[in-house]
Amino acid sequence: MDILNSMLGGFEAAFTLTNLAYICVGIVLGIIFGVLPGLGSVTALAMLIPITFYFTPLAAIAFLVGINKGGTSGGAIPAILINAPGTPEAAATALDGYPLAKQGRPEKAMKTALYSSVFGDTFSDIVLILLAAPFAAIALTFGPNELTTIILFSFTMIAALAGRSLVKGLIAAALGLFLSTWGLDPVDSTERMTFGTIYLFDGIPLLPFAIGTLALSSVLSQLYDMRRDRGKPPPPPLPPASQFRAENRIAPREFWGNWKTLIRSACIGTGVGILPGLGVTLAAFLGYGAARRASPRGDRFGTGELEGIQATEAANSAVVGSNLIPTIALGIPGNVAAALLIGAFMIHGVVPGPLMMVNHAELIYSIFASMLMANLAHLIIGRVGIRIWVQFVRIPKHIVLPTVVLLCVVGVYIPTNSMFDVGMLFLFAGVGYLMRKAGFSIVCLVIGFLLGENFEIYLRQTVLINKADLTVLLTNPISLAFLLLTLFFVWHFGIRVPLRQKRERAAARETDAASD
Amino acid sequence: MLKRIALAAAAATAFAGIAGSAGAYPDKPITLIVPYKAGGTTHTMSMVLSKALGEELGGKVVVKTRPGAGSAVGVTFLSKAKPDGHTIAYTDLGNLIWNPMTKDDVAYTVDDVRIIAGVSEYQLxxxxxxxxxxxxxxxxxxxxxxxxxxxxxxxxxxxxxxxxxxxxxxxxxxxxxxxxxxxxxxxxxxxxxxxxxxxxxxxxxxxxxxxxxxxxxxxxxxxxxxxxxxxxxGIAMPGNSILIAPAGISDEIAAKLEAAVKAAMDDPDFTQVLENIQFPKRFIPSSDVTAFAADVTKSLEEVLASMQ
Missing domain, CATH: 3.40.190.10 (Periplasmic binding protein-like II)
Structure with a gap:
């Protein structure tokens, strides 16, 4: 009943015309960023957070949540239309979406993607609303002992995110960890890697680091590819929509017929979102894979099955709500987008963490209400604008990319009025560019950087509080549980899965050889 | 003919510039530097203080955050600004003195800034x-x-x-x-x-x-x-929030700023914000603030010396 009352209060505060306007603008911008090649919700968030500085806290967070929701579903549109996912999390959407578009039913695929996104989003938001308060209450009893092991556990996610090469993923994460130690030592205030400049006393600033490695380096990389590909044939034209409207209609029975897949994917996405450090992309592929195994039509996935689109989009959108659970309960970001949201909260004087539910309960419930309102707005805007979004796929890259470079620079300069930060932006864009070209995971780098600061301070607090006696981590039940989970994940993602993949590859080679 | 008009215009502007610097202050928007992150208590206070200050001075006061190194980045920036009263800063006395005392890389000394007045007090x-x-x-x-x-x-x-x-x-x-x-x-x-x-x-x-x-x-x-x-x-920590300007500022402009701060402190919005964050007002006039700062410095020096 408490939650119901709080939510009613939240709606009262959130249901204003201005707030709705911010949500809608956020969703539109998010979809556009998702549609544009190489950009996505993370880029959009990183670039637009500085602007929200002038909004009220509620409007700011509602706006950013709108961007995050729109961006996650917008990526599906170019994936369906030209087989070029706007965001990595929409890669699996292309598998079934593009064949559908080639069959002359692009709008049907886009509608399915949108409805599944909104379903996954709403499911995840409800889980967030129900779990945030109890999780925060538990987290309030956590101290350095528990937090150290939780962060340690989060590091194991790097193994799952590393992609093909675990070694390269670990190197990237270690670099991020190293960069997080720059600045004044948190215990003794001695200078570490500050190169004698006070600008590095607080360490490497998050915004230039995140925008540089995630957004600007990707843009530079695409600019390079454009130069390299000069003279090559242009990308395939958009497939023509069918002349028969009925072809592009989707019957409720057709959509809800796969309700099991929708719910399965929503649960997978929500689960992935709750664990700190995991990405949206992972959820999308897990959801797709699980649906392919479970569905009776699984063998037809990849030929234009609606269920494949539903499985992917419900899963990747379900991450958006639940990744705020660790953010709100622990102050530890669920993923990069949530980390940027933490930055936005801080700009507005709200410190994420277990106390947020106590000190800013009204704001939090207004944000929850805004999230639910955003889902409805997302459904309407996404559906009404379906033909408009298509136009954004046509904007040539040589117009989009330079604009983004400019916006990145402005976004970094505004909050601190510091040209030093702009310099850092370009430095990290260079680092990110080299890492991309050499096949190192940027996400691992950023996760290592984000978790590094927290890990160091919690570990050093633990050492000091327990007078250097770390056996407490084995006797404290919560710490022990997370340590065991850590071992399990290291074994699973670091040893078991790679071994299985190796065997599968070897088997594939053998069958190839046999058929030769 | 055109050239002559242009010359006359240039002369007029130059004259206006001289007249402006001698007479009216402020003759352009004033930048109020906050050396802490946006959203913190110092920044919250500065947002309302800047509005009240602007009304008192008959101009616009724009808040710019310049965070970093426990206020040292913003204060260094201020110490190098033109001392014409159009760049001022709102910060805390403790870190102002502590930073150059403890960190070799901090480029300013306390003598590079002039404290206009004390405004409020953190509750340490x-x-x-x-x-x-x-x-x-x-x-x-x-x-x-x-x-x-x-x-x-x-x-x-x-x-x-x-x-x-x-x-x-x-x-x-x-x-x-x-x-x-x-x-x-x-x-x-x-x-x-x-x-x-x-x-x-x-x-x-x-x-x-x-x-x-x-x-x-x-x-x-x-x-x-x-x-x-x-x-x-026999030791105490300074908890005062203060308004500072570059050391070269003229006595006349400093006096104008001090009077404006004193009046701005009665602003109902400022009073309300201080009540919300529960920090009492503590106006310290410029006549007392030097002795106050010297007192505090002695306290900090003693603590540092005994710990080394």
């Missing part, structure tokens, strides 16, 4: 929770003799002061670094640490927290009964 205190076996500083010290305790600090000055007291009393305290009140409060309420340094956040938690001692020289507004470190150990 040593706090605990009521469930502990100690309710006063004396009981804490007594208890510490037989029990090694953990105390949360917030880095820099607070840690040095805590260690100074422990050394004077011959007790063993372990200072645990925390990143501000948002981290310290759950640790203290959850019993992970035994007592803590607070920058004023304890006032929001009512009777869930008790004040053991005041780090402010003249005591705390809400807990006047708490003993001060000044009367016990």
């Amino acid at each position: 205190a040593l706090i605990a929770t009521p469930d502990k076996p100690y309710k006063t500083l004396d009981e804490l010290l007594e208890y510490s003799k037989t029990n090694p305790l953990n105390v949360a600090d917030m880095g820099g000055m607070s840690k040095t002061f805590i260690n100074y007291i422990a050394a004077k009393e011959g007790v063993k305290w372990t200072a645990i670094p925390t990143r501000g009140g948002g981290e310290m409060v759950p640790f203290l309420l959850g019993g992970k640490i035994d007592f803590a340094y607070s920058g004023g956040i304890h006032q929001k938690h009512g009777d869930k927290m008790i004040v053991l001692a005041s780090f402010l020289k003249d005591g705390l507004a809400k807990s006047p009964e708490a003993p001060t470190t000044q009367e016990r150990y």
Whole structure:
């Protein structure tokens, strides 16, 4: 009943015309960023957070949540239309979406993607609303002992995110960890890697680091590819929509017929979102894979099955709500987008963490209400604008990319009025560019950087509080549980899965050889 | 003909420029630098203070955040600005003095800035929770003799002061670094640490927290009964928020700014914000502020010297 009352209060505060306007603008911008090649919700968030500085806290967070929701579903549109996912999390959407578009039913695929996104989003938001308060209450009893092991556990996610090469993923994460130690030592205030400049006393600033490695380096990389590909044939034209409207209609029975897949994917996405450090992309592929195994039509996935689109989009959108659970309960970001949201909260004087539910309960419930309102707005805007979004796929890259470079620079300069930060932006864009070209995971780098600061301070607090006696981590039940989970994940993602993949590859080679 | 008009126009502008600098201040928007992150208490106060200041001065005051290095980045920037009164800063006295004293790389000295006036006061205190076996500083010290305790600090000055007291009393305290009140409060309420340094956040938690001692020289507004470190150990922490300008500023403009600050402090919005964050007003006129700063500097020097 408490939650119901709080939510009613939240709606009262959130249901204003201005707030709705911010949500809608956020969703539109998010979809556009998702549609544009190489950009996505993370880029959009990183670039637009500085602007929200002038909004009220509620409007700011509602706006950013709108961007995050729109961006996650917008990526599906170019994936369906030209087989070029706007965001990595929409890669699996292309598998079934593009064949559908080639069959002359692009709008049907886009509608399915949108409805599944909104379903996954709403499911995840409800889980967030129900779990945030109890999780925060538990987290309030956590101290350095528990937090150290939780962060340690989060590091194991790097193994799952590393992609093909675990070694390269670990190197990237270690670099991020190293960069997080720059600045004044948190215990003794001695200078570490500050190169004698006070600008590095607080360490490497998050915004230039995140925008540089995630957004600007990707843009530079695409600019390079454009130069390299000069003279090559242009990308395939958009497939023509069918002349028969009925072809592009989707019957409720057709959509809800796969309700099991929708719910399965929503649960997978929500689960992935709750664990700190995991990405949206992972959820999308897990959801797709699980649906392919479970569905009776699984063998037809990849030929234009609606269920494949539903499985992917419900899963990747379900991450958006639940990744705020660790953010709100622990102050530890669920993923990069949530980390940027933490930055936005801080700009507005709200410190994420277990106390947020106590000190800013009204704001939090207004944000929850805004999230639910955003889902409805997302459904309407996404559906009404379906033909408009298509136009954004046509904007040539040589117009989009330079604009983004400019916006990145402005976004970094505004909050601190510091040209030093702009310099850092370009430095990290260079680092990110080299890492991309050499096949190192940027996400691992950023996760290592984000978790590094927290890990160091919690570990050093633990050492000091327990007078250097770390056996407490084995006797404290919560710490022990997370340590065991850590071992399990290291074994699973670091040893078991790679071994299985190796065997599968070897088997594939053998069958190839046999058929030769 | 055109050339002559252009010349005349240029001369007129030049003259207007001279007239402007001699007479009207301000003749363009004033930049108020806040050397802390947007959203913090200093920034919150500055947003309303800037509006009231602008009304008093008959101009516009624009707040610019220039965070970094515990205010050293913003203050360094200010110390190098043109001393014409169009660049001023709102910061805290403690870090203003502490940073150049402790960090070799900080490029300014206290002589590079001029303090216009003191504005308000942070409520720096040593706090605990009521469930502990100690309710006063004396009981804490007594208890510490037989029990090694953990105390949360917030880095820099607070840690040095805590260690100074422990050394004077011959007790063993372990200072645990925390990143501000948002981290310290759950640790203290959850019993992970035994007592803590607070920058004023304890006032929001009512009777869930008790004040053991005041780090402010003249005591705390809400807990006047708490003993001060000044009367016990002869040292105090500066908790004042202050308005500063580059050292070369003219006496005339400095006086104008001081009068504007004094008047702006009666602004109802500013009063309301200070009430919300529970920091009392503490106007210190320029005539007293130099002696006040010198006093504080002596205190900080003594603590630093004894800890080295």
